[in-house]
Amino acid sequence: MTDTSAGAHANLGFIAAIVAVATIGGFMFGYDSGVINGTQKGLEAAFALGKLGVGVNVGAILIGSAFGAFGAGRLADAIGRRSVMMLAAVLFMVSALLAGAAGSSAVFIAARIVGGLGVGAASVISPVYISEITPAAIRGRLSSVQQVMIITGLTGAFVANYLIATYAGGSTAPFWAGQPAWRWMFWLQAIPALVYLAALVLIPESPRYLVVKGRDEAASRVLTRLFGADEAARKVAEIRASLGGDHHRPRLADLIDVASGRVRPIVWAGIGLAVFQQLVGINVVFYYGAALWEAVGFSENDALLTNILSGVLSIGACLLAMALVDRIGRKPLLLIGSAGMAVTLATVAWAFSTAATGAGGAIALPGDNGVVALLAANLYVVFFNVSWGPVMWVMLGEMFPTQIRGSGLAVSGFAQWTANAAVSVSFPALAVSPGLATTYAGYAFFAAVSFWFVGAMVHETRGRELEAMPG
Numbered sequence: 439m440t441d442t443s444a445g446a447h448a449n450l451g452f453i454a455a456i457v458a459v460a461t462i463g464g465f466m467f468g469y470d471s472g473v474i475n476g477t478q479k480g481l482e483a484a485f486a487l488g489k490l491g492v493g494v495n496v497g498a499i500l501i502g503s504a505f506g507a508f509g510a511g512r513l514a515d516a517i518g519r520r521s522v523m524m525l526a527a528v529l530f531m532v533s534a535l536l537a538g539a540a541g542s543s544a545v546f547i548a549a550r551i552v553g554g555l556g557v558g559a560a561s562v563i564s565p566v567y568i569s570e571i572t573p574a575a576i577r578g579r580l581s582s583v584q585q586v587m588i589i590t591g592l593t594g595a596f597v598a599n600y601l602i603a604t605y606a607g608g609s610t611a612p613f614w615a616g617q618p619a620w621r622w623m624f625w626l627q628a629i630p631a632l633v634y635l636a637a638l639v640l641i642p643e644s645p646r647y648l649v650v651k652g653r654d655e656a657a658s659r660v661l662t663r664l665f666g667a668d669e670a671a672r673k674v675a676e677i678r679a680s681l682g683g684d685h686h687r688p689r690l691a692d693l694i695d696v697a698s699g700r701v702r703p704i705v706w707a708g709i710g711l712a713v714f715q716q717l718v719g720i721n722v723v724f725y726y727g728a729a730l731w732e733a734v735g736f737s738e739n740d741a742l743l744t745n746i747l748s749g750v751l752s753i754g755a756c757l758l759a760m761a762l763v764d765r766i767g768r769k770p771l772l773l774i775g776s777a778g779m780a781v782t783l784a785t786v787a788w789a790f791s792t793a794a795t796g797a798g799g800a801i802a803l804p805g806d807n808g809v810v811a812l813l814a815a816n817l818y819v820v821f822f823n824v825s826w827g828p829v830m831w832v833m834l835g836e837m838f839p840t841q842i843r844g845s846g847l848a849v850s851g852f853a854q855w856t857a858n859a860a861v862s863v864s865f866p867a868l869a870v871s872p873g874l875a876t877t878y879a880g881y882a883f884f885a886a887v888s889f890w891f892v893g894a895m896v897h898e899t900r901g902r903e904l905e906a907m908p909g
Contacts, residue, residue, distance in 0.1 A: 461587040462634040463560035468591025476599035480620025485543040498547040500859035502554020507851025510559035515844035519567040527635035529556030538624035562851040565835030578763035585828030586756040593749025649677040680905035712854035714888040719881035755823035767900040775825020776889035782818035783882035791875035
């Protein structure tokens with residue numbers, strides 16, 4: 439069912455303000471994920487870490503993220519979407535302060551797990567909150583703002599790290615108060631986290647959550663501010679009808695089809711989208727970009743600048759996705775992205791296959807192959823962010839029926855962050871053996887398989903009201 443009446447009467451200024459606040463969570467998600475990129479030399483020096491130790495410290499956030507995503511989906515059904523986002527903001531602040539002050543690897547890992555709980559919560563709740571307060575006709579565009587903010591947060595972390603390292607003379611050099619620059623890279627994150635918490639006080643709870651909790655009058659007040667009184671009454675009735683007279687508290691068991699006794703196909707589709715988004719290796723670029731480019735001959739400053747370039751290209755690609763997602767649909771963008779990533783990742787794999795090892799174990803790419811690798815890697819980032827980057831979050835926020843939305847997000851978010859952890863923690867070891875070429879060839883393989891998966895399992899959701907989503 440496609441309905442444009444809500445969009446025609448929508449208070450777009452109010453909706454835009456709400457989306458702006460909600461997507462600060464995406465910014466924090468990106469910043470907290472990206473801040474580690476450029477601090478690895480400081481971690482190695484401070485905690486005497488080897489390659490495995492670096493992987494564990496970098497990947498610690500992902501453990502928290504997996505459980506944060508799972509817990510947030512369930513918790514949002516119990517206490518509300520806005521309350522969970524506020525909890526995430528507090529976790530971001532605690533993590534930033536503790537990670538910067540950590541005196542041991544164990545404390546640092548604990549701090550990053552706390553931050554990961556916030557990242558996981560923000561990653562799944564911000565998109566569903568946005569989808570639940572926006573008109574169907576423009577839902578894809580507004581939900582895509584989440585990915586723009588994630589990339590903006592990543593780029594913001596890259597820029598902040600670059601400026602701090604440049605001013606201090608290196609990531610391990612002393613900065614303010616005699617503390618190493620890498621510690622300030624973490625402490626700086628507390629500022630946007632505080633802004634996020636303060637701004638969340640100003641936005642309303644999701645009306646669909648309120649209806650599920652039997653608070654129809656409160657839902658009507660929110661919907662009246664969003665769409666007007668007449669539309670509010672119709673929306674409350676639609677949401678109530680979509681529950682099918684089933685008013686029990688949402689639970690994980692709802693993901694099982696009562697008639698067949700099997701997990702609903704829509705749940706497998708959500709899990710598949712979440713996992714494939716990570717198996718293509720995107721967070722290797724985000725978490726290890728600086729170390730990767732240094733490994734093939736870039737200076738530390740040039741590697742950090744390359745991160746910024748990737749971030750800027752990502753934002754541009756996300757803006758293009760916003761322009762297209764409600765025009766051509768979610769599924770076509772996913773197919774374009776899968777094909778483009780498969781080709782560009784295969785090109786990166788070929789370039790790294792030509793690498794030669796010089797004195798002291800330094801790696802160098804012959805001729806113009808370094809330029810080829812850099813161009814292909816950035817084209818890969820563009821293909822990801824015009825498709826799987828924003829569209830996966832858009833679809834997870836809208837594809838599940840109201841009764842199972844929280845539970846569907848819980849298991850899909852858990853799967854997404856588990857896959858993220860597996861890819862990110864394994865990369866340092868895989869880069870050594872079997873090597874960068876084989877590792878990137880593996881990511882290219884998963885990109886190719888994702889093309890088949892989208893064609894077979896994913897159904898278009900463009901323009902459909904949330905209450906009309908099939909279960």
